[in-house]
Amino acid sequence: MKKNKIIFWSLLAAIPMLLAVAGCKKFLDRKPLTATLQDLNQGALEGQVLGMYSNLRTLAGFSLLPWIDFHSIRGDDAQKGSDNTDGNEVITEFDTYQYTKDDWAPNTYWNDHYAMINLANEALYTAVDSLKVSDAASLRNIGEACFFRAYSYFELVKTYGDVPLINFKVKTAAQGIVPKSPASRIYEFIDSNLQAAVSLLPVSSSEYGAGYDGRLTKGAANTLWAQTYLFRSNWARVAALCTEVIASNQYSLVPNFSDIWRTEGENGPESIFEMQAYVGPGAASNSAVDFGSDWGTSQQVRRNGAPIEWNLGWGWNTPTDKLVSDWPADDPRKQQTILFSGQNDGGRDLGGFGANVPAYSNPAGTGGLAQKYWNKKLYTGNDPTIRQSTGYINASGAARWINHRILRYADVILMLAEADNELGNGAAAAENLELIRNRASGNKGPLRTIVPKIDFVNQAQMRQAIKDERRWEFAMEGYRFYDLVRWGDADAVLGPLGYTHRARFYPIPQKAIDLSGGVLTQNPEW
Template sequence: MNIMQIIKKIFGGLILFISTFALFSGCTKFLDRKPLQATLSDLNQGGLEGQAIGLYGTIRNSQSAPYCGDGFTSIGYLPMQSFRSGDQTVNADPGAAGYITAYSDFQYSKDEWANGVYWDRHYQLILLANILLQTADSLKLSDPASLINIAEGKWFRAYAYFDLVKNYGEVPIITKRIYQPSDGQLPKSPVADVYAQIDADLSFAEANLPSAQPSTQVGRLVQNAARTLHAKTYLMRDAPNPTTLANYQSCLNLCQAIIDSKQYSLFSPYWAIWKTGNENCSESIFEVQCQQNANTAAGAATTYWSWWGTCQGVRGSGDWNLGWGWNNPTQNLVNAYEPGDPRMAATILFSGQSDDPSNGGYGRTLPPLTNSLYWNKKTYVDPKEQLAAGDPTGAAFVNQRVLRYADVILMAAECANEIGGAANDSAAEGWLEQIRARARNGNNAVLPYVQYVNQAQFRAAIKQERRVEFGMEMERFYDLVRWGDAQSVLGGMGYQPKNEYYPIPTPALSANPNLVQNPNY
């Protein structure tokens, strides 16, 4: 039985719904406290294992309580994570013009829906993780299986806090179970303190998650998922100032440990990573697991779906009514690829052109759509799969790739280049070539070898490689901020230094008297 099947059995009745709006305001009794002498079999949540499994479902789920998926996989997530990049926006949905203004044009609003949902759903996940951790603590659980569950809870909490600190800066740190509203009415903590909490959670996860999962648990967290997330935090925590050499070294140490584990490899060809048959492939470190049963549309109680694929599908008509048309590539991204780079054809669908079967297409030609010239090919699926799922206008079964081994390789290359020294320079050159060799897929006429000349030259090469390797993923804006490039690249679109962070949503401010708005909002 794999993790999706386990989620099906447990998730439906597993976790009580937690609304942070309710948490910070109206209710007088948030959750009933179980007596400390309760055994695991007495707990309503179905045991620590059940609570841990529930966290995997809640970041995907947009149907039933606790539906955190809107803040992690759907249209409450995409604008916050990608529309500020200059490479992604939303053109195709006529009802989404306000999102272009709010995100792509950097006119943020504290009252905008996605901003509020993003904040709310991230704190929901944190509070669910806290319930798991309080359960383990109250029962004094320290057996190996429980330590793994605790590590899973801490990983998910760190994952949520990393999103929050990247997007808001100072935020309240809640690490305990909530029993009354005042427990959650905390002031913001300094950014350094948020990262210290993330460090503590991920260090525990690294020490207690298994190095590998059995085939019956594919998709469940492992030690290297904690290392990868932790490595990413070291590159971001100094932003918008340059990353310190100490943090580059900490990141490199983690990346080197992942590489040395030999548990992962770059999956070839590049376009094949995004096929549903290759979910959880050799390159995958963590994915949000999704499934849609045959002949049951998204939203049916028997499906375990997310809006990730559907909300990014081509928004046409007839056979090309494949989704909502969010997260469209921009001309800037199209122009970013080197001549002949196969990753462009694997990443972008072009209106009026073939879907390019040699790069992951299905032998179809897109109509000459005018609502968007470009579409995200990384969530484009075989129409036969949609029909089999009973959802010809959606793709609710597509896994969301969150952490990939390619990111580990490019983080290692960046760190080695910044730290410097002959050995590091050589390693950086080799790691960059691994990414380019996989991309060229045996065609030596494209993507020539990049030889190390000097640090500045190689830094530019790594920046370029990250942009196209992770095109249409959720990396570009944060890379620009941490490199100190956001103003020069995005300033013409309206970016100002304050736009590194969003304003705190109005409902959160109204509900928490100790919360203050971010500067300049």
């Protein structure tokens, strides 16, 4: 896997600078590309598509703090974390739902998703309008661009509701100023893009050739498509798409839950799609081998006024007291997901390294850890072998090598369980739920006493069991807030934290409205 990462990132490094920076410019600030027709060939198209993979790693709206703010901190199981001197505005804005219309994180989230859409539009213009490609490699590239465009619009529509639909190459700033389209139209556009992606993408990333672990597949497109139907409660389509992913025989559950998150678990059998990061030996002093991401660094253990040891990162996205108290003590995933300050990390079977974690102490500057609990799914950033090899010892770069697990097979199984239950097939739902719970128990079988088997009693009972299972299986991964919203549970669960119904959607950034000259309008409740 490591060798393939080196090949993949060497190819990314070779992308012409024009393409490398294209996706990073802000929406409405884009200048048209000036490449001539002679420049446009299959290699250029490939470069544009590889730039979209780079965007997942480098644009903050996809794998850094803005993504964490929107996906994780708005739920009841995660909080800002860090220490009392760092990012307190996030507590107000995301932990207590006092949204702002003009702040760095929401502006970045909006801009970065439209930057990705813009890059996808340019690639599709290159492929379809300029080159009129028909070779197999270029058709795969079209499938990749369609996936990234659908992925970006899905993030936007579930976050903002109605948003501008731009499905063409923007050649002038004025062309990028369009009014919002209704969410139903956005979903139709997502459907058309994912239908194309499914038809054009390969079954396995091996079909791209050696060194391309992590590139998009039919399974990724079908999984994302199922997620979009989940948000629309179209249970028949969810079931059909999840069944197709399962029938492909490309994926399986990893026997040990903790192994998903270890470095050797990257692009493993449970992985459907990951943001790829690579940091080579000596990267701390040699940027040429650093294709890392602050996705991992941002969520590492943070020490107050600490020496280098245990000051591993920024300390964001930490578990809440409520998650710790609600989670059944006999579920091994609790210890595999939550790292407790002042305790041993539990060793390999529980996702640790056999280290004794320093105690929590507050306020800042006292030398203890800044939070009581940490996201253990990112704790691989404490791998002493990799830290020494890369030279990234502390918060300046620790854990930059961690991939972001965006789509994994467990979600396919639980989506199918939820769909089957809503379609009146509770027995099948229970069977799929059991796959997840048995793995969580350590594969102890149906007669186990920990994480016990749950039999179907009635639809309401199974519905709640599936909701609970999603909470434990995907804790700290960014599912919780959006699950609560789509279930209609957000008012009851998040209300005590300050949530009101209008907080299901975020206000459109005021800067985007101002740049549009009023063509773009604010969400009605804001």
